[in-house]
Amino acid sequence: MNWKSILSTMKPYAPGRSIAEVKRIYGLQEVHKLASNENPYGTSPAVAEYLSACADQFEMYPDVYTSGLRTTLAKHHQVEPSELLISNGSDEMVTIISRALLQPGVNTVMASVTFPQYVHNAKIEGAEIRQVAMLENGDHDLEGFLEAADEQTAIIWVCNPNNPTGNFLSSQTIKDFLDRAPKTALIVLDEAYFEYVTSSEQENAIRWIHDYDNLLISRTFSKAYGLASFRIGYAVANEGIIQELNKVRNPFNTNTLALGAAEVALADQQFLNDCVTKNEAERNRFVAYARENQLAIYPSETNFVLIEVPIDADEACEILLQHGYIVRSGNLLGTPGYVRITIGTEQQNTGLFKAFDQLLTNK
Numbered sequence: 001m002n003w004k005s006i007l008s009t010m011k012p013y014a015p016g017r018s019i020a021e022v023k024r025i026y027g028l029q030e031v032h033k034l035a036s037n038e039n040p041y042g043t044s045p046a047v048a049e050y051l052s053a054c055a056d057q058f059e060m061y062p063d064v065y066t067s068g069l070r071t072t073l074a075k076h077h078q079v080e081p082s083e084l085l086i087s088n089g090s091d092e093m094v095t096i097i098s099r100a101l102l103q104p105g106v107n108t109v110m111a112s113v114t115f116p117q118y119v120h121n122a123k124i125e126g127a128e129i130r131q132v133a134m135l136e137n138g139d140h141d142l143e144g145f146l147e148a149a150d151e152q153t154a155i156i157w158v159c160n161p162n163n164p165t166g167n168f169l170s171s172q173t174i175k176d177f178l179d180r181a182p183k184t185a186l187i188v189l190d191e192a193y194f195e196y197v198t199s200s201e202q203e204n205a206i207r208w209i210h211d212y213d214n215l216l217i218s219r220t221f222s223k224a225y226g227l228a229s230f231r232i233g234y235a236v237a238n239e240g241i242i243q244e245l246n247k248v249r250n251p252f253n254t255n256t257l258a259l260g261a262a263e264v265a266l267a268d269q270q271f272l273n274d275c276v277t278k279n280e281a282e283r284n285r286f287v288a289y290a291r292e293n294q295l296a297i298y299p300s301e302t303n304f305v306l307i308e309v310p311i312d313a314d315e316a317c318e319i320l321l322q323h324g325y326i327v328r329s330g331n332l333l334g335t336p337g338y339v340r341i342t343i344g345t346e347q348q349n350t351g352l353f354k355a356f357d358q359l360l361t362n363k
């Protein structure tokens with residue numbers, strides 16, 4: 001068959017081990033998955049209530065216009081509903097944006113290392129990929145981005161905070177970049193971890209969409225809202241951008257239950273704030289643990305940390321698995337010598353530190 005030739009060089013997404021698998025393989029009773037940056041506190045209890053109460057009209061297609069969630073989000077963010085697009089997770093947003101803008105002859109600029117789906121989609125669309133090495137502290141090299149970009153640049157991906165480092169760029173830094181970036185390129189600000197940022201140097205970038213008409217902000221319900229299983233992400237940008245992306249979007253890309261669950265979760269800001277407060281306290285414990293043990297750690301503003309390991313990262317993951325902790329090896333993420341750990345609950349983290357101690361005595 002005539003597959004796109006690039007596919008021969010690509011692999012499907014490799015998920016980490018599941019809890020059930022690890023229990024079986026290692027004969028463990030208790031296993032904690034701290035690998036995918038899911039919310040360890042679950043989701044708002046109002047979501048379960050909503051789901052048990054909604055029991056009709058499953059035979060109907062979802063609302064093509066996603067009017068309910070779009071109107072609610074528009075109010076929440078003080079934008080027009082026409083300035084919003086809802087997707088099947090922000091993963092799908094990356095696909096929609098790439099499909100609309102990338103093709104052979106254009107290029108796309110991003111950091112190395114960053115969220116791998118930008119490269120993945122660019123390959124499929126046949127665009128040239130320009131990766132700019134991160135600075136030593138893990139920040140995006142935005143000066144390098146400007147040097148790499150030209151009139152053929154269709155998309156610039158700014159992942160803020162960045163996955164897998166957790167690094168955060170201040171709003172002032174981003175605005176200075178937007179002022180100088182080519183106006184012909186769409187600047188995607190992927191803010192999957194926006195809600196977790198506690199730095200005082202973060203403004204709500206959604207306020208800027210009328211100042212920069214090539215700016216798109218991507219957010220998700222998967223992380224701080226704890227709705228990863230429902231797959232709801234959204235973009236905020238000026239109407240012209242949303243109109244073009246809507247041509248590419250599958251009409252029924254999100255489902256009725258998920259749209260409803262997201263509305264309910266959005267209404268429970270108390271739950272969100274509690275999660276963010278607990279996450280910050282636990283994040284500080286990781287920083288303290290790294291310092292005590294003289295391990296490098298990137299400055300995270302998210303619900304995960306990228307922390308140095310004293311042995312090979314795959315071996316470190318293996319030892320942590322034996323103790324019932326699933327984390328992500330830096331060897332997979334482009335950061336050898338490090339593992340990415342989702343910040344769990346207080347109890348999970350205490351257990352994780354104990355298991356991590358084993359790596360230190362083994363070195």
Ligand SMILES: *Cc1c(COP(=O)(O)O)cnc(C)c1O
Pocket residue numbers: 037088089090091092115159162163190192219220221222228231232233
């Ligand atoms: C988790 C993550 C996403 C994907 O989130 P979904 O909405 O679950 O698809 C997007 N971007 C970054 C940087 C992420 O870490």
